Amino acid sequence: MTKRVKRVFFYSAVIVFLLLSYIVILYAQGYKYSFSEGKFKRTGAIALKVNTGSKVYLDDEFQGDTSFFSNSYSIDRLLPGTYKLSIQKDNYSSWQKTTAVEEGFVADFPNILLLPEEGEEEQKLFQEVGLLFKEVELSNRASLSAEILSELPTNIKSFRLSENKNKLVWWTNNEVWILWLSDQNYQPFYKKGDKELITRFAQPIQNVIWFRGEDQLILELESHDSKNRPYSVYKMMEIDKRGGLNIVEL
Template sequence: MTKRSRTILFLFLGAVFLAGTPAIIFYSQGYRFDWQERWFSQVGAFYLNINPAQAEVFVNDQSIGRTTRILGTTLAENFLPNTYLIRVEKEGYHSWEKRLQVFPRQVTEAKNIVLVPKDPAFTPLPEDAQALLPSPNGEESVPLDTLKDATDLETQYPELKELFSSFTQAVLSPDGKKIALSVGSELWLYYLQDEREQPSHAKGERIFLTRFGQDISNLAWFTPHYLLFTKGDTIMISEIDTRDRLNMVELASFPNPELVWQPAEKTLLVYTGDQILVSNKLLP
């Protein structure tokens, strides 16, 4: 190789090094070229926690794999700032879908996703099991006629009457951070403490969830982030994450149902007519 050739090769490799090093540094710091904006942007990520585990996750209709087998989590990285359609599916369950926004150098979280089973079975409760039933908190047994007594939160939180003058039901969440209220055909939340998980809420904040054409009854907490209630004869389960739209499913329908959710057993008691029905497990 001549001296001239060596010089040209040296200059070429030097130019490649000088051009490539900043690109590598930019890439390592999360910069990607945004073809829509025609400029470089720092990427963000999604973190999802889904119950049950092993659910398949789609971003803009493209599968990014399944959640982990034990924890039910997934971390999806390297997304340019934008709004993405997230969909979660698992055979035998209603899907979950929401548009979530990604921000530069931030992780957008949805840590409390619950997939509700499709067409759960409800079977009559044997008569010998009806004399004593598990209480709503699943910790003790109480006579049947006391199961439907509602907790009176108005005395403990007198501001409820001022904020929601015509509420018919008020139920404290299992984590003690918020109260769900039915106001005729409307569902509301009232936060007793700051909520730091996404979506965050401040103490004292009122959140309107949804409105129906019928009054809401049998309001209860399914999980700390999902509500259980009836709309007419239909049993409903709804999330409380108000980003984009609420994920809400119709669980089942019975004539004039009255409900008792048993969190310890993860089953639902339904009083309908002269029957008491019990569901199979609704949560893993």
């Protein structure tokens, strides 16, 4: 082998080594190659926590089961883009969002709630909701300051403070609104004084209560049977509007 050939091999090996080192460094710093764009891009992640052990799907592909102890799960090294995230469990309601992943950021969903749809657990849920509506007091107005009351429109039907008094829900005949009474330090982030329309319903809203914390509501809606007789329909609704609103009829 001539010196010229040896020199070519040597410099080729150096170039390959430097190139591989560069790729390893980029990978270690959270970068990933995007074939669609033809360049390295910094990745993001999705984190979630569910109230019960569940299966996690991303773009309809199974990713894994939530952890045994905390029912949490994370999907790392995702290229920036939009993904369909779905949480499922047999005999429970499902949950899904269309979520945007950004470079260097984690899209966090820390309060996912799945509800049983059959059996003894479903009956316990009905009993829990029934007790909440019986126990709830409609006298929250007395505990609000004049400053907070001034934030409410005049056409509301009623309102309800969350248990820790960090949020206030109010509703009209067809709309549900939230007013944040303190900063929310988890995603989606809100500042004290922020208010937002969560959704509208075609059916008249009769009552609203907070459910298992400050991130879900139970709504009592009025419906009518074939003979136009009114009856109540109950729905659980999250207040996180990112990527679509999950509403489950009980």
